[in-house]
Amino acid sequence: TARMAQFEEVSQKSAVHPMPVGLVLQYGTAGFRTNAKQLDHVMFRMGLLATLRSKKTKATIGVMVTASHNPEEDNGVKLVDPMGEMVTPAWEGYATQLANAEQEGLLTALKDVIEREAISMAQEASVFVGKDTRPSSESLSQAVLDGVHALGGHSKDYGLVTTPQLHYMVCCQNTQGRYGEATVKGYYRKLSQAFIQLTKNVPNRTDDQKALLVDGANGIGALKVCEMETYLKNELQLSLFNDGSSGKLNHLCGADYVKVQQRAPKGVEMTAGERCCSYDGDADRIVYYYSGSAGRFHLLDGDKIATLISTYLKELLTQAGLDLQIAVVQTAYANGSSTQYLEDTMKVIVRCTKTGVKHLHHAAQEFDIGVYFEANGHGTVLFSKAAEEKIQQLAQDSNTNDERKRAALLLQNTVNLINQTVGDAISDMLLIEAVLAIRGMTVQQWDAIYTDLPNRQLKVKVADRRVIDTTDAERRTVSPAGLQEAIDSLVKKYRQARSFVRPSGTEDVVRVYAEADTQESADALAHEVSLAVYRLAGGVGEEPKPL
Template sequence: MDCLKSTPDRFLRYGTGGFRGDATVVEPAFARCGALACLRSKVLGGSVVGVMVTASHNPERDNGLKITEQDGRMLTQSWEALAEECVNAEDGAESLNGILQSFPESQCNRAVVVVGRDTRESSQKLSELVLAGASAFGADAYDVGEVTTPELHWIVRSRNSSSALAPYRDAMASALSSGIQGLSVDCANGIGALALKDIVSRAGISGISIFNDRKDKGLNLNCGADYVQKEHTVPVGHIPADRSASLDGDADRMVYYRFREDQFELVDGDKILAFVMRHLNG
């Protein structure tokens, strides 16, 4: 279990976005969190648990990870403290074994962990550490490659109900099949560009223009949802249409914006969610 020996040089906290920070600083967390995801899967009776390697809207030099529950939700709050305990412990293996022993009701030896990642240069190496940590504690660990954070959540939930990624993109494509005209999307030079291009192709539509879709242009650099929301301006490299949207680096955040009488007008995600809930409630 050599992959679990590395210890961070400062205390790492598990926040709403999981562990996140400079990729070189948070690196020791990845193998240990892979092992922790394995333990979580065992406690859940062998259900699939996910780990997403991403720092979302942070600069490209950063990275992080989030653990996903078997139903697609984020890691249950009671386990966040356990994540901090095992990541910051001097002896990672000893801490993880102690956590497992604190759940005597779990007799399941089977564990399944799926690992996804965004397009950051450091994500490949860090996802391999997660896979190594999960395997070291006995999990069947699977690399699902470059996916958006919502897709990783879908994969975890659907694998616990015998499905996979393709139905997610097919469902998204079906929602777009009626046709959308005049929509321009800034993909923050992140993983959302790959997913959106595939979804648009599946839908067979041409009304969506995709911008900021290249990894070599800098992830979240003067573009993306966080930039637009904070700066209240159009992202660099983006040509606005009648309606425009920006995703963040892992495509789990989106803002809409438009120009009305030459004035920039932002519709943030909270308002969009309120409109959706109002529609669903009739």
């Protein structure tokens, strides 16, 4: 029968994409991620899985080949569900099963998913594929396409795109164009029009105010922001650094480097007070920074971005007289000062979830307007359907007064500027630039909204990071025994201190976070907690040294 011929095809093709002996991978924080040499079979199998997911949902599914902030040698894959969200936990489980099935067991694993999900194999399937600029991404995305075709799925290869662009395409496709046109040009047009609408009435914007330095992390974001520039009609004047023409991806540059090292990326020539931003390797994260008068480095991370955006939205809602509930979603990495400011001064609802945008996205969906940002700069804003409708109605209402109407129109264009499918460095950058322009704020004024508690992030190598189990949105550990008690007593030694540890879902390390009243205290606490992890969770290599 046709079905048997299809499985035969899968079997034959999968032999061309063999699994390395003894390799076991987990679907992590954002998909599979490891050295690119070990991923060919995973890509083929994710092509198969995406095809099944498409048959199941009767919608287009996305597969993005990228390892985002990881080093250039790594690669990875992120699956995108119909509305541009991440796939559900059950399907993450299937992904892990398929990725780890022995060659002989692959068909059984596949049939198991088909059965459990009652998938009709006669249903058509459609998969959109995108890739970042890593040298390995070309052949790995071919392996994904091979998997899609082996199960008779239709594919569209978008080639080099940012992760958020691929999410956007999937959402456009599955909303029959209501979200936008499913092309890269359509994306540029939608975002740039919204940006120009937002900024066109801002009086006397000087060239200085329009100027922005961008660190492209030597990745896909650099290519794409260049393509977009002409659409912005000089309303934003970008100076691009680390554009990929010579430097290595994410090496001494990019959002993760800047956030974790708390220093400017290599290659960006910034003078005092100039606004600068960095993207990560697949342009779904962004952080801002500037050099202060004394040459001091000032970072504006995801928490500062969330604060800026939620303040702006709250003000517009008041002006528009719209009663919509606004919440901010963060993770344990959120700086204590930001949470305090949001709760006590801004009086917005604040939620804390586990790391991984899928968790934040989910929590943000529960509010009229959910602003979610990880401290590392990964985030966006979600508007409920009802909220969007109310904004639209008011913007079109001819009976409202000028102030309300102006606010409603700004809100409407803000909705259009935001990529609601996932965090998007380019869209977030345009939103931040528009907000700063509309509010007439400098980067220093933005920075002064609250003062970060000094903090430090470290990594510890252990034999098996799965020995660490966490609870309370990763703020406490439940195993190994004694670790949480050790952290608790270390934290007590310092003022305004907080610390937690968690296994990374993208790198083979345990992450340590600490904050306290001074940088010296934050550094010392981070080091002491690292030592506790090293000793209690099976550290390997040299013992962590003081900073």
